[in-house]
Amino acid sequence: LTPPEAPPYIYLPIARRPQGLPSRGNITVPEQPEPGVAPDAEPACADLLSTGDMARLTGSTLRTVRFYEQEGLLEPATRNGGGHRLFSRDQLEKLQLILDLREAGLSLHEIRDLLELKQGCPTAEAASERLTCVLERQLECMQHKINLLRRLRDELASTVSAINDCRSCNDAKFPHRCDECDVLQQPEHPRALRVLWDT
Amino acid sequence: LTPPEAPPYIYLPIARRPQGLPSRGNITVPEQPEPGVAPDAEPACADLLSTGDMARLTGSTLRTVRFYEQEGLLEPATRNGGGHRLFSRDQLEKLQLILDLREAGLSLHEIRDLLELKQGCPTAEAASERLTCVLERQLECMQHKINLLRRLRDELASTVSAINDCRSCNDAKFPHRCDECDVLQQPEHPRALRVLWDT
C-alpha cells in the first residue's frame, strides 16, 4: 500500500484527511465520501484515520484501539513515516461494532470468534448456519439482559418515588427504624428500598 | 451474637437450617418463615445461610461471596465452629441486589457508595436527596444501556434473517464478494451484516 519511493512527508495524516473529516476535538461523525470526490479513486488511501480519530469518533481511547489491534481485532491499513497507525473506514465501523458488543457483555474472545467465523467456514451454507447459531445464542443473552435492566430500572424508579416524602422527615426513626415508618406506605417495599433504606 | 459458653457444635449449619431451606444442590428459592415457626423467636439465628447457600441461591460463586465480604459489601452474622461463614437472610437479598447492579454495569465502588449512602447522611432529608440524585443518574445510564441493547438486538436479528438465504448459496462470490450478491437484497445492509459478512 505504501509506494517505496515516496518520501514520508507525502503521508501526513492532515494532508490525507479530506476537509470535513475529523478535525481535532470534533466528535461529529463525518459522512462517507465528499461530494465531487470520486469514491473509487484511491479507495484505500483517500481517507485514512489515525488512532486518535478512531478513538474520538467512537468515544473510546487510544489504548483501547491499540489493544484491539494487538489482540488481532483491528488492523491498520498502513503506517505513516512517523510510525503512526492509519486505519481505513471499514475498521472504524468494525471498532464501533466491537465496542457495542463489549457493552452488551460479550468478551473479546467471543467477539473475535464472530469476526473470524465467516473466513473459517468452507462453504456459505456452513458459514450461514454457524453465524445464525452464534448470533441467536447472543440474542437470547441480550434479551435476558434487557429484561434484567428493565426490571432493575423499574425497581430503582419506584425506590426513588418511595423516598420522595422522606425529604420532610424529622422522625427519630431515621436512620435505623425507617422500615416502621408510616410514610413508606407500600405494603411490600421493593427490594432496593429494603436493602438501601430499611434498617 | 455467639454465646461464649456454648460449645461450637451447637452452631452446626445443618441443625440451624429449618426443613425446606437450602438443601444441597437444590436451587429453589425458599420462602421466608416456616408456618408454625415464630419468626421473631431467635430472629438472627433461626435460618442462617452458608457461603455455598448464598452462592447457589443467587447463581454466583463461593469466591464472589467471599470477595464481596472482603470488600466490605457483605457481612456474615457469625461463623460456626469450623470457621464457616453464616449469613442472615437480609445479606442474601443484599447479595442479589449487588449482583443485579453489577450486571447492570455498576462498579463495586459505586455499589458500595450506594449501600453506605444512608448511614453517611446526618438527616433523612440529606439521605433522601443524595440517594435520589445517585439513583436518577444510574437510571439514565440504565436507560441508555437498554436502548443500546435493543438496537443491537434488532441489528443482529436482521442480520440473522438476511443471511438465511445464504444456506443454499453456491456462488463463487463467497466468501470475498458477498457484498455484490443479489441475495442480500436490502438496499442498505445493517452494520453487523457489513462487518461480519460483506468482504
Place this chain on the structure above:
DNA sequence: TTGCTCCTCACGTCACGTGAGGTGGC
C-alpha cells in the same frame, strides 16, 4: 475411613488505565 462442604493463601486472567520517556510535523 470416605465424601462433601467449607476454609485460607496466592497466583492467574481479562480488559484495559496510567504514567514514563521519546518521536515528528505545524
Place this chain on the structure above:
DNA sequence: TTGCTCCTCACGTCACGTGAGGTGGC
C-alpha cells in the same frame, strides 16, 4: 523553539477464576 499528537514499554487495577493444601461433621 513550542505544542500537539502519536509511539512503545511496562506496571497498575478491577473483579473475580483457579488450583493447592487443609479442616470438620455425616
